[in-house]
Amino acid sequence: LAKTTQPISMDSYEGQEVNITCSHNNIATNDYITWYQQFPSQGPRFIIQGYKTKVTNEVASLFIPADRKSSTLSLPRVSLSDTAVYYCLVGDWSSGSARQLTFGSGTQLTVLP
Amino acid sequence: GAVVSQHPSWVICKSGTSVKIECRSLDFQATTMFWYRQFPKQSLMLMATSNEGSKATYEQGVEKDKFLINHASLTLSTLTVTSAHPEDSSFYICSARDHLLTLSQNTGELFFGEGSRLTVL
Numbered sequence: 656l657a658k659t660t661q662p663i664s665m666d667s668y669e670g671q672e673v674n675i676t677c678s679h680n681n682i683a684t685n686d687y688i689t690w691y692q693q694f695p696s697q698g699p700r701f702i703i704q705g706y707k708t709k710v711t712n713e714v715a716s717l718f719i720p721a722d723r724k725s726s727t728l729s730l731p732r733v734s735l736s737d738t739a740v741y742y743c744l745v746g747d748w749s750s751g752s753a754r755q756l757t758f759g760s761g762t763q764l765t766v767l768p
Numbered sequence: 769g770a771v772v773s774q775h776p777s778w779v780i781c782k783s784g785t786s787v788k789i790e791c792r793s794l795d796f797q798a799t800t801m802f803w804y805r806q807f808p809k810q811s812l813m814l815m816a817t818s819n820e821g822s823k824a825t826y827e828q829g830v831e832k833d834k835f836l837i838n839h840a841s842l843t844l845s846t847l848t849v850t851s852a853h854p855e856d857s858s859f860y861i862c863s864a865r866d867h868l869l870t871l872s873q874n875t876g877e878l879f880f881g882e883g884s885r886l887t888v889l
Contacts, residue, residue: 698861698880758812
C-alpha cells in the first residue's frame with residue numbers, strides 16, 4: 656500500500672497561508688493524490704486531486720514535485736472555519752482497488768483568531 | 769455536486785439488538801459503495817466494499833456475519849450491525865463513487881455521507 660505520512664497537528668492564525676505536506680514514498684505510477692477535509696461528526700469532504708505539478712481550484716492548491724513522493728496542500732488565507740482534520744490519500748482509480756480508500760492519520764489544523 | 773445521504777444520523781440501541789444504516793446516492797449511480805468506521809479522535813477505517821448485485825468485500829478483521837451489507841440497487845447500500853454490543857459504538861460513514869464519472873475521467877472523488885453515530889447501551 657502507498658502509505659502516507661502527515662504531521663499530526665498544525666496551528667495557524669486567521670488570514671495566513673497554511674501548507675500541509677504529505678509523504679508518500681511508495682506512490683505508484685498510476686496513483687493520484689487526493690485530499691479530504693473532515694469536520695467533527697461529519698463525513699470527509701473532497702478538497703482537491705492531482706497527479707503531478709500543480710493543481711488549483713477555488714479553495715486550495717496542490718503542489719506535487721517531479722518525483723511525486725510528497726505533496727503539499729496549500730490553503731490560502733485560512734479562517735476559523737478551516738479548523739478541521741485534513742487527509743491525503745493516494746491510489747489508482749482505474750484499477751478499482753481499495754488502496755486509494757485508505758486513510759492515514761490525518762492532520763488536525765487549528766486556526767486561531 | 770453529488771450527494772450521498774445516510775440515515776439515521778444517530779441511533780441509540782440496546783445491547784443485543786440489530787441496527788440498520790442506509791446509504792443513498794441521491795443524484796448519481798454508484799455500483800460501488802464503501803463503509804467506514806471511525807472511533808473518536810481516530811482516522812477512518814475501511815470496513816467493506818459494497819458491490820451492487822453481488823456480495824460485499826470485507827477488509828481483514830471485519831466480521832461479515834456481524835456487519836451485514838446489502839447493495840440491492842445502484843443508489844442504495846445498507847449496513848446492518850447485528851447483535852450490537854457497546855464496543856460497536858462508533859461513527860459509521862459510507863461513501864460512493866460516481867460510476868460514470870470514474871469511467872470517463874479515470875480519476876475520481878469519493879462522495880461521503882454525513883455519517884451515522886451509533887451508541888449501544
